[in-house]
Amino acid sequence: MKNNIIDKIICGDALETLKTTPSxxxxxxxxxxxxxxxxxxxxxxxxxxxxxxxxWMNLVWSECHAC
Ligand SMILES: C[S@@+](CC[C@H](N)C(=O)[O-])C[C@H]1O[C@@H](n2cnc3c(N)ncnc32)[C@H](O)[C@@H]1O
Structure with missing residues (x-):
């Protein structure tokens, strides 16, 4: 799963795309x-x-931390 995001630009809503980013x-x-x-x-x-x-920003930071 991690290999799917290496060297990729992922465009989209930060909250939605971060949720799909592997831990x-x-x-x-x-x-x-x-x-x-x-x-x-x-x-x-x-x-x-x-x-x-x-x-809203706290939700984004939380998702960043979860990645
Ligand atoms: C302060 S600007 C960043 C500008 C960037 N540093 C540049 O030089 O072009 C914030 C950017 O976040 C984008 N944005 C707003 N809501 C967003 C979201 N939910 N997910 C991802 N990007 C978002 C805006 O469209 C805007 O381009």
Whole structure:
């Protein structure tokens, strides 16, 4: 399963794609997530309530940690 993701660019929603990433297959995460600054993204509401933004980011960090 790990071989399926080596040297691949995986496009998609971070939460969904991270869930399909095998455990213990990632050693380092470098990211530039949305910063909730009301940028006009087509795929993301960048003006969430602050608590909602932190909850969403915590889900992403948890999924990163699980990989
Ligand atoms: C701060 S920008 C990063 C820009 C990037 N560093 C660059 O130089 O192009 C955040 C990016 O996250 C993307 N994004 C928003 N929600 C996402 C999600 N749920 N999953 C994956 N990417 C997402 C946005 O479309 C945007 O391109």
């Amino acid at each position: 213990e297959s990632v050693h380092l995460v470098i990211t530039s997530p949305p910063y909730n600054l009301d940028k006009p993204y087509t795929n993301h509401n960048d003006k969430l309530e602050y608590d909602e933004y932190l909850s």
